[in-house]
Amino acid sequence: MEITTKEEISWCPGCTNFFIKKSVEDALKNLIAEGYKQEEFVMVTDIGCAGKMYDYLNISGINALHGRTLPTMIGIKIGNPHLKVIGFAGDGGTYDEGMDHFIHSCRYNNDMNLIVHNNQVFALTVGQATAVSQIGFKEKTHPFGVKERPINPIVLALESGATFVARANSLDIQGTKEIIQDGIKHRGFSFIEIMQPCITFFDNREILKKNSYKISTMNKEDAIKEAKKWNYEDNGKIPIGIFYKENRETFEDNYDILKI
Amino acid sequence: MRLNILIGGKAGQGINELASIITRALAATGYYVFNYREYGSWIAGGHNFNVICMSDKKTGSIDYDYEVVLALDDKTLETHKKDIKKDCLIISEKNVEVKNEKVRNVYFAAALFKSLCISKEVLLKEIERKFKGKALYEDDIKAVEESYKKEYGKKINCKKEGKPKLVMGGNEGVAMSALDSGLNVYFGYPMTPATGVLTMLAQAQKNPENKHFVFEPENEIAVANMALGASFAGKRAMVGSSGGGFDLMTEALSAGGIMELPLVIHMSQRGSNSTGVPTYTGQGSLNDVLYSGNGEFARVVLTCGDSKEAWDKTREAFYFAEKFNCASIILTDKHIVESDYSFDDFKKSNVKITEREIKLGKEIIRTSSYEHNEKGHTTEKAEEIAASIKKRVVEKIKNIEKEARKFEMYKVYGEGKNLIVSYGSNKGAILDAMDDLKDLKYLHLLYLEPFPEEIIKELEKAKQVFLVEADALGQVAGLIRQKTGFKIEDKNKILKYDARAFTPKELIAELKRRLK
Numbered sequence: 001m002e003i004t005t006k007e008e009i010s011w012c013p014g015c016t017n018f019f020i021k022k023s024v025e026d027a028l029k030n031l032i033a034e035g036y037k038q039e040e041f042v043m044v045t046d047i048g049c050a051g052k053m054y055d056y057l058n059i060s061g062i063n064a065l066h067g068r069t070l071p072t073m074i075g076i077k078i079g080n081p082h083l084k085v086i087g088f089a090g091d092g093g094t095y096d097e098g099m100d101h102f103i104h105s106c107r108y109n110n111d112m113n114l115i116v117h118n119n120q121v122f123a124l125t126v127g128q129a130t131a132v133s134q135i136g137f138k139e140k141t142h143p144f145g146v147k148e149r150p151i152n153p154i155v156l157a158l159e160s161g162a163t164f165v166a167r168a169n170s171l172d173i174q175g176t177k178e179i180i181q182d183g184i185k186h187r188g189f190s191f192i193e194i195m196q197p198c199i200t201f202f203d204n205r206e207i208l209k210k211n212s213y214k215i216s217t218m219n220k221e222d223a224i225k226e227a228k229k230w231n232y233e234d235n236g237k238i239p240i241g242i243f244y245k246e247n248r249e250t251f252e253d254n255y256d257i258l259k260i
Numbered sequence: 261m262r263l264n265i266l267i268g269g270k271a272g273q274g275i276n277e278l279a280s281i282i283t284r285a286l287a288a289t290g291y292y293v294f295n296y297r298e299y300g301s302w303i304a305g306g307h308n309f310n311v312i313c314m315s316d317k318k319t320g321s322i323d324y325d326y327e328v329v330l331a332l333d334d335k336t337l338e339t340h341k342k343d344i345k346k347d348c349l350i351i352s353e354k355n356v357e358v359k360n361e362k363v364r365n366v367y368f369a370a371a372l373f374k375s376l377c378i379s380k381e382v383l384l385k386e387i388e389r390k391f392k393g394k395a396l397y398e399d400d401i402k403a404v405e406e407s408y409k410k411e412y413g414k415k416i417n418c419k420k421e422g423k424p425k426l427v428m429g430g431n432e433g434v435a436m437s438a439l440d441s442g443l444n445v446y447f448g449y450p451m452t453p454a455t456g457v458l459t460m461l462a463q464a465q466k467n468p469e470n471k472h473f474v475f476e477p478e479n480e481i482a483v484a485n486m487a488l489g490a491s492f493a494g495k496r497a498m499v500g501s502s503g504g505g506f507d508l509m510t511e512a513l514s515a516g517g518i519m520e521l522p523l524v525i526h527m528s529q530r531g532s533n534s535t536g537v538p539t540y541t542g543q544g545s546l547n548d549v550l551y552s553g554n555g556e557f558a559r560v561v562l563t564c565g566d567s568k569e570a571w572d573k574t575r576e577a578f579y580f581a582e583k584f585n586c587a588s589i590i591l592t593d594k595h596i597v598e599s600d601y602s603f604d605d606f607k608k609s610n611v612k613i614t615e616r617e618i619k620l621g622k623e624i625i626r627t628s629s630y631e632h633n634e635k636g637h638t639t640e641k642a643e644e645i646a647a648s649i650k651k652r653v654v655e656k657i658k659n660i661e662k663e664a665r666k667f668e669m670y671k672v673y674g675e676g677k678n679l680i681v682s683y684g685s686n687k688g689a690i691l692d693a694m695d696d697l698k699d700l701k702y703l704h705l706l707y708l709e710p711f712p713e714e715i716i717k718e719l720e721k722a723k724q725v726f727l728v729e730a731d732a733l734g735q736v737a738g739l740i741r742q743k744t745g746f747k748i749e750d751k752n753k754i755l756k757y758d759a760r761a762f763t764p765k766e767l768i769a770e771l772k773r774r775l776k
Contacts, residue, residue, distance in 0.1 A: 007637055040621055044489070047629070054628065055638050060620055062492055063628035063638070064485065065515050071482040075489020075497075076620075078445060078473060083493065083621055104478040257465075257473050 001038050003028055007055040016170045016196045016205075017049055020117060021056060023168075023176035023194075028059070030181055036084065044073045046089035046098075048124045049198075050117035053088040067097025070105045070114065074251075077110045081252045081260050084184065085112040092122045095131040095151055102153070105189055106160035110251040113183045113190045116153070117170075119198035120232065127201035132232050139201070154227035157191045158220060158244055164190030165223065166242040169212050170197070171205065179242060188250050195238065207234050215241040261418070262315040264323050265372070266340055269332030272304035278330075278365040279310030280600065282372065283427055285386040286314050287602050289378055290422020294688065295429075295600035296322045296761070301452075301538050307335050314418070317695065320566055320601060320688020323765045328376075328416070330368050349375055349414045357410060363396055363403045370407035376418040380408045426606050430597035431456035433570030434500075434526055434590060439464060439472065440571075441578040441613055444495035446474045447483040451505040452538045453594035454528040458500060480505040484512030484523075491521040492627065494618030496578060500526035503536060503545055510552040513587055517557025519627040520652060522581035522588075522616070524574070529593035531759025540759035541594035543684060543730040549589050550709055550739065556649070558656040560588040560664075561709035565687025566601045573706060575609040576667055583614045584660055591708070593730070595685035595761040611667075661710040669712035673702040678775060679722035681715075681748070683708065683736055686728050686762050693767035700771070708739060716744040724776060725752060728767065732757040 003025050011017045032038050043061035045054040046069045054063040064072040069089040077085050094102050094116045105114070120137075122128040127139045129146045132153065136145040157165045164186040168176040176194060183190035195212075197205045211234075215226060223244040230236040252258040267282070269275045276297055283295040291314040299308040311322040324343045331337050331352035337344070344350075351371045358367045366387065373383045384404055391397045435457045438446070448458035462474040477483055480501050487497040501509060506527050516523050529545045531537030549561050560580040562573040570592060577588035619625050626636030631648060633639045639648070673691060676699035680690055683705040690702050703718055719725055719740070727737045727748045734755055737748045754770045756762055 005637070039623055042620065052638075054626070058624065060624050061626055062489070062519065063626075063630050063632075064488075065511055065629050068481065068485040068512070068515075071477065071485035072489040072492075074477070074482075075445075075447075075486035075491075076493045077489075078475065078486065079490035079493025079495040079497075080621055100478050101482055104482070255473065257471065 002058050003038070004056055005058045009056060010052060011049060012200055014199055015049070016199065017052070017117065019170045019173050020176065020194055020196060021053065023173050023180055024053070024057065024115070026173070026177045027180040027184065031184060040082065040084050042076055042083045042085050044069050044076065044085065044087045046093035048090040048093060048122070050088050050090040050093070067093045068101070069093060070098060070101040073112050073114070074105065074108065074110050077112050077252070078258065081258045086184065087112070087114040089114065089116055091116060091118040091120060091132050092130045095153055099131070103156065103160045106157050106162035106191070108251045109161065109163055109189045109248055111187050111189070113186070114192070115180065116191070116193045117196045118193050119196045119202055121198050121202040123198045123201055134233050137202070150232040152227060152231060153193060154243060155224055158224050158227060162191045163188035163246040163248050164242070165244045166190070166192045167240055168192055168194045169208055169240045170194050171208060175240070182242060186245065188246070188248060204234065208238065211236065212238045212240045215239045215243065217242045217245050220244055262313065262317070262319065263327045263416070263418070264325055265312045265314065265328040265330065266309060266326040266336070266344070267312065267330040267332070268307065268309035268336030268340065270304070271299065271302050271306045271308045273332055274365050275308045275310055275332065278369060279312060281386050281390060282369055283312050283600050285373070285382045286312070287425040287427045288382045288386065290420045290424060291315065292318050292425055293427065293600065293602045294319045294321060297598045299539050307339055309336065309340070319692055321692045321761070321764050323763045325765065328372070330372055332365070332368060349416055351375060351412055355412045356407065359406055360399055360403055363399045366400050366403040367407040370404040371410070371412050374408050374410070375412045375415055377415055378418055378420070380404055423604070425602040425604065427600050427602050428567040428606070429600045430567045430570050430592060431460055433564070433567035434574050434592065434597065435460040435464070437571040437574035437609070438498055438524070438578070439470060440608060441575045442496050443472050443498055445487070445490045446472065446498050446500070447486050448474070448476060448500050449480045449483050449505055450476070451502045453530055453597050454500040454502045454505070454526060456597055457526055480508035481512070484509035487523055488512055488516050488519065488521050491523055492519070493620050494616060496582065497522070498524040498526065500528065502528050502530050503548070504534065506545070506548065507552070513559070514553035514555060514557065515629045516587050517553060517555070517559070518629055518631070518652070520585040521627065522585050524577045524581050525587060525589045527589050527591050528597050529591070531594070537759040539594065541685065541730065541761050542757065542759055543593060543735070544732070544757070546591070546708070546731070546735040546739070549591055556653045558584060558586045558653060558660055559709060560586060560660060561591055562588065563591045563683045563706055563708060564596060565684060565704055566596070568601065568603055568606065569706065570596060572609045575611050575613070578613050579611050580660065580663070582616060583663070584656055586656065586660070591684065593685050664707055664710045667707070669707035670715055671704045671706065672718065673704065674700055676700045677723040678726070679703055679718060679724070680726045680728055681705070681719070681736070681740065682728040686730060689762040689764050689767055690728055693764040693771065696764070696768050697771055697775070705736065708736070711739065711743040713743050716746055719744065719746045724774070726771065726774065727753045728762065729753070730756050730762065
């Protein structure tokens with residue numbers, strides 16, 4: 001069975017989402033080769049450029065409401081704990097519209113995987129600021145530039161109890177694929193933020209190439225310190241890799257009726 | 261005989277539990293009972309009360325006219341002074357001797373039964389059913405014995421050996437029917453008056469025979485979207501809330517419409533709008549459940565006038581949701597869910613609910629909040645959009661309308677040239693008021709979407725048509741006009757929007773004034 005569909009792709013030519021899609025495809029293919037069943041993968045996608053994954057991956061799924069990717073994923077997981085549930089959402093859907101769900105999902109620790117395509121902008125609505133846009137970012141709805149500080153979702157996820165927290169660089173297809181594979185294999189809620197330059201509205205490809213450095217998994221205290229080193233601005237070094245991994249009982253472990 | 265018994269005290273004193281025990285014990289002797297609960301938005305200290313109406317005839321209402329008062333605090337007699345009848349039987353701290361404070365309420369219950377000349381055995385039996393095996397059970401029994409020995413002055417002879425009546429609360433009607441309908445998952449966020457169903461279903465998980473799962477997530481938005489996810493995975497899913505909580509669910513209601521996922525929603529109305537009057541009743545959210553959500557999609561809206569109808573219509577809600585892959589809303593209000601109703605017998609609804617074939621996990625299936633073609637893929641093509649909407653909206657609504665005719669969409673009670681139209685919890689007071697009125701029928705609506713347009717025959721036949729509704733704008737009259745073209749005159753609209761339920765006494769006065 002093909003891992004992709006034949007639907008026409010509607011991302012901008014040259015969009016870094018093509019890289020993410022390639023990483024996801026490769027990760028899924030590897031996992032299927034290892035014994036995972038293609039029919040048991042279920043994606044939930046948000047609305048926006050990231051959400052378009054829904055039409056391109058040949059796995060089951062719901063193209064959910066904007067911001068509601070996580071509760072929809074949890075619902076599916078409660079409905080059938082055997083399914084491997086993966087979410088694809090943008091920074092707007094996760095850190096703006098759906099922030100409450102993000103914090104609580106870190107707490108609940110359902111055995112599922114969230115991939116956030118973070119391009120630091122609402123792209124599909126043509127370029128407005130999100131909760132992780134840089135200070136001073138100017139666009140049509142912020143004619144004087146963004147004044148509010150960006151949220152640091154990695155720190156937030158760590159503090160909120162996520163058991164797998166990682167950041168990937170979309171330009172590194174191989175590295176991103178490996179993080180996704182690890183994230184899906186992780187028992188518990190895995191959160192992977194993929195830094196994804198928007199070539200139309202926020203093109204920081206050069207910064208991402210120049211400033212990224214690789215990290216290896218560390219304890220929570222160090223992970224928080226490491227995550228705080230970059231505040232989503234252009235002038236800092238950007239840590240890439242798995243910050244933190246923990247084995248904790250999952251949401252499903254805690255209820256007899258959901259236990260596998 | 262029809263007696264209104266007031267039981268008043270401080271919040272936290274266990275007034276509602278005491279009323280529940282008395283209600284069930286009275287029903288066991290053969291009385292019809294209706295137990296009404298009134299309380300404010302406080303946890304401890306404020307004044308709460310219940311009113312139990314016991315009657316030889318079937319009843320579904322109370323009047324604020326008390327023949328008997330159980331005053332568990334000083335404030336009760338003061339607060340209700342104007343509603344207490346002159347020769348009222350009063351049981352208070354003045355004549356009840358409480359020897360064991362831990363089971364204080366039981367002394368009052370036994371004093372009541374003694375004063376009503378009812379054997380203590382029925383009370384003991386109810387206490388056994390409720391408390392056997394619990395720490396204070398022996399103390400409870402002792403309290404009944406001690407208290408029953410005493411005399412309390414005035415007596416009313418209510419001795420009866422009738423066929424025991426069954427008591428069921430509105431919450432129970434909704435929650436237990438959901439379980440009986442094969443509920444798999446229930447999601448809810450606490451909001452009065454819908455919390456009762458959430459609590460009841462959560463507690464029911466302790467019974468190993470039940471296999472459902474209850475979860476209380478971060479907010480109603482998560483509630484509704486989780487339910488959609490679980491429904492997609494093939495589970496019978498239900499959610500519940502009241503006004504503002506339901507508002508938060510409406511984007512998911514729209515999403516469920518386009519995704520065509522079965523979902524049962526219990527929407528329990530409170531008084532007024534917004535935060536409104538949380539612990540009181542009203543019917544102002546009718547238009548909210550009928551029209552909320554964006555775009556056009558199929559939905560079913562069912563209502564009920566007592567706990568048995570709540571049971572039946574909850575089951576039908578599951579039937580429609582599962583058969584037509586749509587949202588079914590069971591519309592109640594505080595007055596239904598937090599009241600106890602009595603019945604001669606109880607026959608469970610045997611409507612057979614369609615078993616869905618679960619494909620997720622076995623093959624690739626998709627659904628989307630975005631307009632999509634038959635394969636579930638996003639589409640913006642004109643012909644695909646139109647085909648999709650024709651199937652999902654136009655044809656589905658037609659099919660639901662046809663199917664609904666297999667069920668009881670409305671009931672007509674009584675005989676006469678004039679007609680009252682209403683729905684929901686007003687039924688109890690209307691039927692009780694009709695005992696004192698002549699030439700009057702009651703048309704009780706149960707299905708609001710789809711709507712039984714055939715009621716036009718009844719409306720046109722009637723000499724005068726009256727509307728009884730617990731809101732300020734007469735929303736159901738608007739619905740009737742939209743669906744049948746029949747206009748109920750403003751002067752014939754009996755509307756109440758003080759967050760209290762109708763009483764027979766006020767309905768009799770309102771109707772007598774208008775009846776020609």
